[in-house]
């Protein structure tokens with residue numbers, strides 16, 4: 001087999017993959033959606049600090065420029081022009097918090113790259129000054145974005161610039177020491193970013209888990225009563241405000257006590273889990289489904305008028321009647337009764353809507369169970 005040396009592109013890809021996949025020991029794996037949410041929240045938190053940081057950055061660069069010009073008047077005009085260019089390019093990048101974080105970092109960074117080139121021609125040892133500014137930008141980008149990819153992208157052309165311009169303008173020892181300092185700063189910035197990222201991930205996952213258990217029922221995984229009430233209030237307010245239809249279906253298992261008594265509570269729990277799974281699979285993504293009490297479940301159906309609500313309730317009833325739960329005593333089938341109520345401006349309020357669905361449910365029970373009843377029909 002022929003071995004081939006990896007190209008610079010291969011090496012960069014390997015490095016990128018390693019950084020992206022790096023997870024400190026003990027850190028939990030994170031689904032991509034959660035990762036995006038975490039980064040968006042981080043961006044929002046950071047964005048609050050950027051305008052004052054932008055102002056400080058601009059003020060410092062100008063102040064140091066004036067200080068420099070006072071110390072050495074020979075090239076003060078060039079030095080001030082250089083610094084003003086930096087402020088004009090860098091400060092807006094920090095100030096405009098609605099810009100994408102990657103764009104802000106790149107703008108800040110590439111304005112410093114320009115500074116390296118300019119400084120190289122204007123000042124003796126200017127490459128080193130430019131490098132110091134770029135190192136500060138890398139550190140800032142690391143904390144600002146928490147994205148390894150952006151950090152790595154900053155380590156491309158500027159580094160090559162330093163290698164070329166430094167070799168041309170700097171004495172060998174200064175050149176090598178500057179190079180070492182830059183590499184060290186890059187490694188430190190990467191390490192700090194990975195550490196902060198791992199803290200963020202842990203806190204984010206923990207918060208998500210807590211929020212999930214506060215909103216969901218432990219047995220079935222469906223929404224719990226508190227969360228359903230919250231969703232119901234919200235959907236009802238929206239529906240009435242925009243004159244859109246909204247329906248609520250309340251389901252109750254028929255003779256569930258017998259299931260428990262005849263097969264045991266474990267099988268009863270199995271029935272509740274199967275019911276929740278089937279309802280969630282049958283309903284649309286925009287609907288809300290949850291467990292309201294022992295064997296009572298509620299579906300909130302936004303944008304659903306009378307005919308569709310009845311069809312949906314009937315579909316649920318049939319899907320559940322077709323289920324067969326495997327038990328040691330053979331397959332177990334069960335039925336549900338459903339009460340449906342439609343939102344109405346005459347009787348506003350989530351509790352009133354739920355009460356009407358409950359009354360319809362009891363009418364379905366009293367009429368022989370295994371059927372759908374509509375409130376007020």
Ligand SMILES: Nc1nc2c(ncn2[C@@H]2O[C@H](COP(=O)(O)OP(=O)(O)OP(=O)(O)O)[C@@H](O)[C@H]2O)c(=O)[nH]1
Nearest residue numbers: 252253254255256257258260265266268269294295
């Ligand atoms: N296995 C299990 N059973 C539960 C749970 N929560 C409530 N139950 C049972 O659900 C049954 C509810 O019984 P009832 O209110 O008499 O209703 P039913 O037997 O379904 O009768 P109808 O609703 O009138 O058709 C009780 O036996 C409760 O113990 C649970 O989490 N797991």
